Amino acid sequence: MTSATHSQVSALIRHRRSIKPVDLDSSRGVDGALLTTILEDATWAPTHGLTEPWKFLVYRGAARQRLAATMQRVYRETTPANEFREDKLQKMGENPLLAPVVIACVMERRGGAKIPEIEEIEAVACALQNLQLSATAAGLGCYWSSPPLLDVREFADWLQIGVEDRCVGLIYLGWPKPGLKWPRSVRQPVESKTRWCDD
Ligand SMILES: Cc1cc2nc3c(=O)[nH]c(=O)nc-3n(C[C@H](O)[C@H](O)[C@H](O)COP(=O)(O)O)c2cc1C
Incomplete structure (x- = not known):
């Protein structure tokens, strides 16, 4: 095996940094084979009970327009008036068109009662770090x-995910x-996040 050094x-x-959609080249697509490799890398995350609770819904091309329109519709229909923000609505309409690929990342409940929901979510988070x-x-x-x-049922229904999925x-x-x-x-010094317990 050829491996990267530590x-x-x-x-x-x-x-790795968060690169906002506005900083992506919307005119340049991402090769499908490369995307598949990246998604495969995501699936090599640890997963309790090997439930592999991830599902990737990949929106490209015109599907991004449907995603954007749906986010705007659900936001309009379900946001209480005192929380509604026009700038957020606008971003929902713009962001999916600024990025050539948008992946809705879903935790599919697979472990039944044996694996707690939080562990399925944690496994998906590990997968998403692999992906990134x-x-x-x-x-x-x-x-x-x-x-x-993302937690609004109307949106989950549009994604066609199960009632226990997120x-x-x-x-x-x-x-x-x-x-x-x-x-x-920046990150805080690791010493401030660590307690060493040696004896
Ligand atoms: C679970 C999770 C959810 C996030 N959601 C958002 C979000 O809704 N909006 C946002 O601007 N950034 C979001 N982020 C990205 C963080 O803002 C970002 O990771 C943080 O600012 C550190 O920057 P970096 O990723 O470049 O290190 C999210 C990150 C994680 C792990």
Whole structure:
């Protein structure tokens, strides 16, 4: 097996950034074989009981317009007036068209009572990190979006997912715009997040 060195993996993990749809090249599609490899990489995530509770609904081409229109419709129909925001509505209409690929990432309940729901969601989150790292290694930009709309039943019905299933995120994916300045981010020192227990 040819494997990346630890320092290469570490560099990839630290290089990954959330790249917003506005920073993606909407005119440049993503090759289907590359997408399949990235999704396969996602499925190599750990999964308790090997339930593999993920499902990827991939929207490309005109399907993105239907996705955008549906998000706007459901947002309009289900958001209480005091929470409604015109800028959010507009973004829902724009974002899926700015990215050449939008993946609705679903936790499909597979484990029955044996595997708690949270563990199925955690497994999907692991898969989505795999997906993002694989996409980053390929030179793609991606971004995990989780608008409250994802938990609205009307939207889940449109996605045609089961009543026990949950769409945990929309991953926007595409090639970064030429010349994009790669975003920077910061993390707290790991010491502040660690308690060492040695004896
Ligand atoms: C479960 C999850 C949900 C997220 N949902 C959103 C979102 O709805 N909107 C958003 O702007 N970013 C969202 N993000 C991305 C974070 O904002 C982003 O990871 C964070 O700002 C750190 O930036 P980085 O990804 O470039 O390191 C989400 C990330 C995770 C893990």
